[in-house]
Amino acid sequence: MQFEHFGPVDGMQALMAPAAECWRSLSDNPQYQDVLGWLDCRKATEGYVQAVLDKAAQWRAMADTLVVVGVGGSNQAARGVIDALGSRGMNIVWAGNTLSAYELNKTLKALEGHSVVMHVIAKNFETLEPGSHYRVLRHWMEQRYTKEEMADRVVLTGTEGSRLHEMAIERGHLFLPFPKPVGGRYTAFTVVGLLPIAAAGLDVGAYLQGGLDAQKEINSSPDNAAFRYAAWRNAQLQRGFDVEMLVSFEPRFERLGRWWRQLFGESEGKDGKGIYPACAIYSEDLHSIGQYVQAGKRFLAETFLSVKDDGADVPVPEDKESRDGFDYLDGSDFTFINKAAEAATLQAHEAGGVPCARFSVDRCDEYAFGQLYYTFMAACAVSGQLLGVNPFDQEGVEAYKRSMFAILGK
Numbered sequence: 001m002q003f004e005h006f007g008p009v010d011g012m013q014a015l016m017a018p019a020a021e022c023w024r025s026l027s028d029n030p031q032y033q034d035v036l037g038w039l040d041c042r043k044a045t046e047g048y049v050q051a052v053l054d055k056a057a058q059w060r061a062m063a064d065t066l067v068v069v070g071v072g073g074s075n076q077a078a079r080g081v082i083d084a085l086g087s088r089g090m091n092i093v094w095a096g097n098t099l100s101a102y103e104l105n106k107t108l109k110a111l112e113g114h115s116v117v118m119h120v121i122a123k124n125f126e127t128l129e130p131g132s133h134y135r136v137l138r139h140w141m142e143q144r145y146t147k148e149e150m151a152d153r154v155v156l157t158g159t160e161g162s163r164l165h166e167m168a169i170e171r172g173h174l175f176l177p178f179p180k181p182v183g184g185r186y187t188a189f190t191v192v193g194l195l196p197i198a199a200a201g202l203d204v205g206a207y208l209q210g211g212l213d214a215q216k217e218i219n220s221s222p223d224n225a226a227f228r229y230a231a232w233r234n235a236q237l238q239r240g241f242d243v244e245m246l247v248s249f250e251p252r253f254e255r256l257g258r259w260w261r262q263l264f265g266e267s268e269g270k271d272g273k274g275i276y277p278a279c280a281i282y283s284e285d286l287h288s289i290g291q292y293v294q295a296g297k298r299f300l301a302e303t304f305l306s307v308k309d310d311g312a313d314v315p316v317p318e319d320k321e322s323r324d325g326f327d328y329l330d331g332s333d334f335t336f337i338n339k340a341a342e343a344a345t346l347q348a349h350e351a352g353g354v355p356c357a358r359f360s361v362d363r364c365d366e367y368a369f370g371q372l373y374y375t376f377m378a379a380c381a382v383s384g385q386l387l388g389v390n391p392f393d394q395e396g397v398e399a400y401k402r403s404m405f406a407i408l409g410k
């Protein structure tokens with residue numbers, strides 16, 4: 001995986017040494033003692049990889065549909081991978097992430113006639129969306145399966161000692177603990193991310209290896225992608241670029257964009273500070289926001305996410321007779337056309353005064369997701385500290401919850 005930025009950036013070099021220091025001193029900071037369980041990928045999954053693989057194999061043999069109940073950090077990482085790579089054999093349904101009656105009703109209808117298993121992920125088991133959906137889905141399943149069948153069909157993931165843990169014991173479900181020292185948006189390499197990915201039939205080993213290799217790279221050289229990216233985006237902020245947009249010419253990365261948006265938005269938007277994270281999928285979105293990016297107010301920096309080998313081969317057929325005006329594409333492959341569009345966009349946006357950077361991965365596969373997730377999490381931890389905020393808390397999201405609970409009579 002590579003990170004590059006285009007053109008010199010005032011102030012970036014000066015942030016490289018502080019970035020390395022932020023990373024080095026993470027574990028010495030008493031404020032962060034209980035939130036760094038993700039730093040070592042191997043430790044984040046320690047003791048649970050086999051249990052995850054065994055459960056996934058059992059589920060794949062007995063069911064055709066997995067409902068993952070979780071919101072925010074409790075589902076985004078797995079959803080990003082599965083959305084991009086597809087599920088091999090098992091239908092994955094995402095629930096517990098909205099309060100829309102229409103969506104929940106649609107989900108229940110879609111489950112009819114299927115053999116269903118369920119993974120409920122809720123760190124403290126107080127969040128309204130997963131808690132309420134778990135109740136509805138539990139009742140739905142209890143009407144269709146015996147107590148013994150339910151025991152095998154449901155896995156609960158929460159904090160050890162929580163009510164969710166007690167419910168797992170009472171009902172005989174497998175309980176896979178949500179590691180205490182890992183906040184939701186940093187759980188990509190814990191059971192939270194791993195079980196849905198394994199149930200989808202994807203390569204968990206390659207995914208973990210990608211994370212481990214990124215971790216190794218960051219710890220072996222201060223001139224790594226994570227530090228350079230953190231320094232680059234903070235230097236852009238200092239120059240007045242308050243918004244960063246993660247863009248890709250691969251629609252498969254749309255959900256990864258949402259994961260990235262949560263990671264940086266929840267980690268950095270506090271104390272009146274932060275870079276606002278936005279996402280777009282090109283070339284489609286060039287036909288909506290392209291005009292603004294090219295020529296609107298200058299507060300937007302852009303990070304491209306690019307794939308070297310897109311794994312597909314679709315040539316444009318020759319057609320001399322139709323005179324449709326597209327003969328200049330004769331014999332070109334869509335990989336070439338898409339790359340040309342990406343290069344042209346980068347060039348035009350740079351020329352228009354949009355600071356641009358690019359992450360490139362070799363392929364869109366499990367390994368690349370592992371690399372990207374770890375690199376972004378490390379970059380976020382560093383970037384938040386460069387900004388002067390605590391990248392691991394999210395007090396701000398409690399404000400709307402207080403009003404909502406008052407209205408709902410909690």
Ligand code: PA5
Pocket residue numbers: 071072073074121122123124125126127130183184185186266394
């Ligand atoms: O990153 C975070 O901590 C949050 O986005 C949480 O993941 C999200 O709010 C869900 O929390 P819980 O798993 O406790 O329901």
